Amino acid sequence: MIHDHIKSLGLQGLAVHAGDPAIFEMQAPGDTDSGWEGVQYGRVIYDLLIQDDADRKVSGSLRVMAAYTDIDMLPPAVRKLQEAFDTTFFTDGEEGLTIATTWQKSEPVNVKIGGGTDMEVFGTILYFDVYAFPAKRYVPMDAVASLAAYIRSRCPDVWVINDGMIEDGNPVWKPGTSVPESAVYVRLEQITPGSFPSTHACTWYTARLWVHVISASYDIANQILTDISYALSEAERFPMDDGSPFFIGQMQIGQGNSPLRDGQMQVQGQYGILREMQDTQPMNIINMNEGRG
Template sequence: MKNVVYKYLKNLDIAGLATYDDSPAIFNDQAPDDSDRGWEGNQYGRIIYGLNLKDDPERKVSGTMQIALAFLFTAGGYNNLLKAKKALKSAFEGVFLSDEETTISLVWRNTESFQEKLEGQDDVEVCGAVLSFDAYAFQKHTYKPLDPVNSLAKHLADNWNVTVINSTDLEEIWKPGPEDIAAYVRLDSLQPGTFPSTAACTWLMATMKVHVISESDNQSDQMIMELLQNLQEKERFRMNDGSPFFVNQLQYSTKLDVLRDGQVTVRGQYGKLTEIKDSQKMNGLNIN
């Protein structure tokens, strides 16, 4: 994922960056020493970024990202800093970055500016800023038999003009446009169902969260209303084996965070047929 971030930063063509090893001065976690031979001319401006993803019981993976900018404190350097702060906040707010295993989306948290003298060079000052983002992961799923998450995701894809993150191979860098809607379904809990199980069928209750993401609140609200009405009227959606998932409860909250929590809760039950194993073959049959 860090390589995807680097590629995105490089493609933004931030003005005023120094050159290191024939490339813009963009580094992961730490910049080379100022005396390193890779520098070509000045060592500023530069970008240093860090991405920290960690396990999260609620979302499996979440974390933070920081982007540090540093320019020489001159009229031109300060102007480049102001432009870079604005460009990076706009570029990373709401973008989806994907690698082979996961997709993350970023939300800007804050920007802290700084100004300091270079060590050993009291007459040279650097101005800069650190942009902090919260990162939320959207894990990719393998489609499994009787999978309520991907069955609901398919129901969304079949009935609305929406990019369903569960089942769409997103580009490495994708930022939804003003008219785009993205959706993601994840499992919140799985437990025994309230329907009585039998020797032939075991009932399970699944609670799922649906994230509906759009630049326009009106767009996402309209889709959510249509989804709630659809599931309320039909009281079910089709599982991948053709059996029904019975919807018992729907909940929508405007107070929940779109990326962290998901606005819609879908709770319901589905039946899993018991596999019948072949009994031991008869070796013979006696008739009296």
């Protein structure tokens, strides 16, 4: 995904290797590699690292380096790369994972290479934070998928990230410039035993969910949050997978929260799961004899 996205930018002045623009993951081929066709600069090298993060502070990092021997070619390439990866979402449908990249900082890198005649290379490394949005399903009943489905029914013009790939099949999405213009993601923070008393037939659980609304416009994001919160407040519930209710006990909106890292709306409530009935042994036949007087 990352390679294809960089290639689609049409960066000027890139060298050619094996018939393609010089865009490489991790490292470039050596100077004597037969794939080089003429000059070996400019080039772009990227490195994507995704890691588990229980606190969801940052899920990984992306580094992209652009390097040219012509210093005039570097600034426009850096501007394109920063714009292309700042608040941009990439979805891998097979892996069931969406990631978002946000620009953090850029650093210049200038080196001299060569033997008898040194050649100066001018470069910039762009650093991006990466946030993961996995399309996880939780069993036996999925409060995340159920709330995502409810939001989808209320906001049909919004991309629900939990669904995976956008309907048009485009793996790259950027708020405000792509269709649809806004997106929503639902994630699970925790599940604990419910406060409702469980019975022989049903076990109750409490789930705390977070709703992320991503939009290029603060006003649009706020309107989506308002629509969802009003609907949930009025209904006081939403349907689970099997049609049973998820009872909403608490809901709050944190406008100052990061839509990528934290989510702006917390929804907490309870739902019941029917217990699997165990087969019982048939009752033995009881003979009753009448007493004689």
